[in-house]
Amino acid sequence: xxxxxxxxxxxxxxxxxxxxxxxxxxxxxDNHAVTWFRQAPGKEREWVSCxxxxxxxxxxxxxxxGRFTISRDNAKNTIYLQMNNLSPEDTATYYCAAIRVYNHxxxxxxxxxxxxxxxxxxxxxxxx
Numbered sequence: 001x002x003x004x005x006x007x008x009x010x011x012x013x014x015x016x017x018x019x020x021x022x023x024x025x026x027x028x029x030d031n032h033a034v035t036w037f038r039q040a041p042g043k044e045r046e047w048v049s050c051x052x053x054x055x056x057x058x059x060x061x062x063x064x065x066g067r068f069t070i071s072r073d074n075a076k077n078t079i080y081l082q083m084n085n086l087s088p089e090d091t092a093t094y095y096c097a098a099i100r101v102y103n104h105x106x107x108x109x110x111x112x113x114x115x116x117x118x119x120x121x122x123x124x125x126x127x128x
Contacts, residue, residue: 002027002117004096009122012086016126020081022096022119030074033101036081037111038092038124045095050107051079059107063089086126093121 008020022034035050049060049070058070069082079096097115099108108115 002029002032002098004098004117004119006094006096006119006122009094009124011125011127013128014087014126016086017082017084018086018124020083020094020096020122020124022079022081024077024079024098024117028074029072029077029079029098031100032098032116033106033108034070034072034079035097035099035108035115036070036079037095037097038090039095039121040092043092045111046092047109047111048094049081050109052105053101057105057107083124086124088126088128091124091126093123095119095121 003026005023033052036048037045038048039045051058051070051072055072067085072079096119098117099115
């Protein structure tokens with residue numbers, strides 16, 4: 001079974017940067033599109049970004065576009081989320097989720113979708 005593990009979160013000051021990692025095990029991730037979500041306390045899980053199987057296509061929520069970069073290294077079975085110029089509004093637990101994609105790119109922005117796997121999340125706190 002596919003398992004995902006996030007890492008790289010931590011405490012940073014506004015304007016700082018973090019790189020989140022999502023490492024897959026149990027099965028290769030190269031046939032999956034991957035999505036990053038985040039969830040702040042008391043709020044619903046929010047879509048952040050997604051990347052196609054090849055890494056060619058990326059999508060971003062307006063709130064992070066230009067600051068965050070999603071990428072993947074299929075040889076390492078890893079997806080990254082580089083987060084720059086962080087603000088307190090970015091404080092949340094960040095999750096990665098994978099969906100099997102057959103022929104065309106699919107970016108699923110609904111967290112209730114039946115993803116193949118979810119990670120446990122990594123905490124990002126942006127505070128001065």
